[in-house]
Amino acid sequence: MTAHRDQLDALGVAADHRQANGAGRTVPDATVARLALYLRALTSLADAGTATVSSESLASAAGVNSAKLRKDLSYLGSYGVRGVGYDVELLTEQIRSTLGLNQNRAVALIGLGHLGQALAGYAGFASRGFRIAALVDNDAALVGTFVRGLAVQHSDELENLVRAEDISIAVIAVPASVAQEVCDRLVAAGVTSILNFAPAVLNVPPHVDVRKVDLAAELQILSFHDNRKAVQADIEADAALAHSNGAGLSARAGQAGTA
Template identity: 70%
Template sequence: MSQPRNVRGQVVPDAPRAGEARSVPDATVARLATYLGVLTLLAERAITTVSSEELATGAGVNSAMLRKDLSYLGSYGIRGVGYDVGILTRQISRTLGLTVHRSVALVGVGNLGQALAGYAGFASRGFRIAALLDAAPELVGTTVQGFTVRDVAELDRVVAEEGITIAVLAVPGKVAQEVCDRLVAAGVTSILNFAPVVVSVPEHVDVRKVDLAAELQILSFHENRKAAAALTKAANS
């Protein structure tokens, strides 16, 4: 991510204001979300304290990395004991900006869009689906997972009315860039892109891409590697 710059293009030094977290690396941010999930499970089981070792195991990382990650938020552990589940949950939530209510628009109500609309994880983690949008006349007006599908022509108005800043893009690749441009023009500043194309956006907009086919291809690579290793092993014996 690019550093903040002032009008003259100079890099603004990190403002070390009291109570503010230092700049958090991208890799850490991605893992904080995972830690939050594990903490939620612990809380459901009425566990109030957890060590870095236990939390790290639950999140699939090693304990040194977890402690380093948490150190970016400040010092919220108790030496010789561990972390308080409630306190840590709150600190991570605050860092991720989850204390602010966020409305999300879901554009594209095909197979994937419908599944995403019904995904319980969104609501339970504090995201409100404020609108389902699609271009197909036969879908507009119907109810999907309890939401009424609205015409994508209303995109601008819906984004403004609902104060939407985050959009989930689940449209076909061919129209992804066009829809993306309209979202940005309407004021959306974060996009979760499920379309199998790279969309280009202005500097101030963040995009994260989820490419299902790519994930399988990466696994395929490792399958290949394992098969090759097995052959080598067999040849050497």
């Protein structure tokens, strides 16, 4: 439970990423994942005209607790003022800089089915320092059409585009059956970071990062918790029943062990 405090993706595979920042420190992975949240909250605050924010209110806007927020920010350096809070603009800039968002990175998007189209149109990308520089699909009906002002190119052009636009980040939104092949070509062309929406495990060389978004997995995780609630409710109902009954195991309470 614990409501919105509850996000935990934790596919939990250890990682050894660490970045030295200006102060020579290191930023934990869990912190990096949250910096993006803080950035979004800060952007809202800035839009609302707020100049200064305390760890308490920024934390609640981002849905985390304030101790964690302060610890996270401390990895970037000391950009708050005791007794006052954080300067919204300064902190925004620090986070953007830490995340490397000040370079307007070029991104390639491979696959323009519904998901690809949704991603191409996602305002959050453009507004946060990412420029979609290449749209690629192998469907002849799509090639040459324009999506958000950019022409879709045939997948034969993939390598040329990656090199011409100096693209290091790619988003894969193709069917699972061709994901590995697309991935291999991207890597060969020089891409070093991949966001994968295809339900497939990608094998890449050690210098390449892959992040995966698995839509079905997300639902399954929810399902587990939802199921747990149902079972729990049953157990409680049984306990109440047992009180007047003596028996205490309903048919449904055993469902978690069904084969």
